[in-house]
Amino acid sequence: GQNIDQPTEMTATEGAIVQINCTYQTSGFNGLFWYQQHAGEAPTFLSYNVLDGLEEKGRFSSFLSRSKGYSYLLLKELQMKDSASYLCAVRDFTNAGKSTFGDGTTLTVKP
Amino acid sequence: DTEVTQTPKHLVMGMTNKKSLKCEQHMGHRAMYWYKQKAKKPPELMFVYSYEKLSINESVPSRFSPECPNSSLLNLHLHALQPEDSALYLCASSQDTGGGNEQFFGPGTRLTVL
Numbered sequence: 001g002q003n004i005d006q007p008t009e010m011t012a013t014e015g016a017i018v019q020i021n022c023t024y025q026t027s028g029f030n031g032l033f034w035y036q037q038h039a040g041e042a043p044t045f046l047s048y049n050v051l052d053g054l055e056e057k058g059r060f061s062s063f064l065s066r067s068k069g070y071s072y073l074l075l076k077e078l079q080m081k082d083s084a085s086y087l088c089a090v091r092d093f094t095n096a097g098k099s100t101f102g103d104g105t106t107l108t109v110k111p
Numbered sequence: 112d113t114e115v116t117q118t119p120k121h122l123v124m125g126m127t128n129k130k131s132l133k134c135e136q137h138m139g140h141r142a143m144y145w146y147k148q149k150a151k152k153p154p155e156l157m158f159v160y161s162y163e164k165l166s167i168n169e170s171v172p173s174r175f176s177p178e179c180p181n182s183s184l185l186n187l188h189l190h191a192l193q194p195e196d197s198a199l200y201l202c203a204s205s206q207d208t209g210g211g212n213e214q215f216f217g218p219g220t221r222l223t224v225l
Contacts, residue, residue: 031211042201042216043154050211087153098167099214101153 004102006088011108012078020073020086020105028094034062034073035087037104043087046073075107083109115217117202123223126192132220134185134202140215142208143185145177146201148219154201160185161208192224 003025012018024032031050035043047055049064049071061074075082088102115136124130134143141162146154159167160179168177174196176188185202199221203214 033213042218043214044216045213048211048213095167098156098159098208100156104153 004088004090004100006086006102006105008103009106009108011110014078014080014109014111016078017074017076018078018107020075020088020107022071022073022088022102024069024071024088024090024102026069026090026092028092029066029069029090030093031091032062032064032071033089033091033099034060034071035089035101037085037087039084046086078109080109080111083107115202115204115215117200117217117220119220120218121221121223123225124189124192125225126194128192129188129190131189132187132200132202132222134187134217135183136204136215136217137183138204138215139182140204140206141182142205142212143179144203144205144214145185145187146203147196148199148201158187159208166208189222192222194224197222197224 005023033048034046036046037043047062049055049062054063059076064071085104085106087104089099091099118133143160145157147157148154156169157171158177163179174191178186199219201219202217205212205214
């Protein structure tokens with residue numbers, strides 16, 4: 001099975017940098033996804049990591065350490081519109097490639 | 112077209128009703144998913160179709176019946192639901208079920224069971 005942990009809530013200031021952590025345990029790791037979900041809307045894809053290291057995409061970066069079962073999502077130059085829930089999802093190749101979502105981290109960006 | 116569409120947006124039904132949720136994508140994706148999402152909770156996987164065959168059923172009660180008529184369409188037939196089934200039902204698709212294929216989510220159907 002899989003066990004995915006993320007902080008429940010975080011608060012940060014507009015223009016700042018915030019790091020959202022995700023730890024996981026899985027029997028057949030086959031990639032980790034980060035999604036953003038605004039209230040009342042569908043999740044949208046942010047990033048994917050399957051090898052160790054940092055993936056950068058504009059203001060968003062995601063890091064993975066497979067040996068530590070750890071990932072983080074880094075958001076730079078925070079904007080008010082970044083207030084949303086951030087979901088970490090882990091894919092497991094032992095279960096037909098199923099992705100399991102963590103409970104999500106609700107980020108509030110304040111002026 | 113990089114969109115997953117779902118109909119209806121909202122649905123209210125009684126416990127004796129039969130209704131269907133519909134999902135469509137024209138991205139050529141061969142994997143399609145149904146998720147259930149309760150307020151302030153993450154999406155919870157219900158079913159996965161891979162190349163139009165059911166590949167995962169997460170022990171979902173039989174009052175939910177999925178159908179994949181072709182590679183672009185996914186339905187979820189509902190019958191004799193309970194009030195606790197009220198939730199946002201999300202459809203998603205991906206290239207296939209392997210590797211780094213991210214899922215594209217539809218806007219969801221908000222279901223209320225009275």
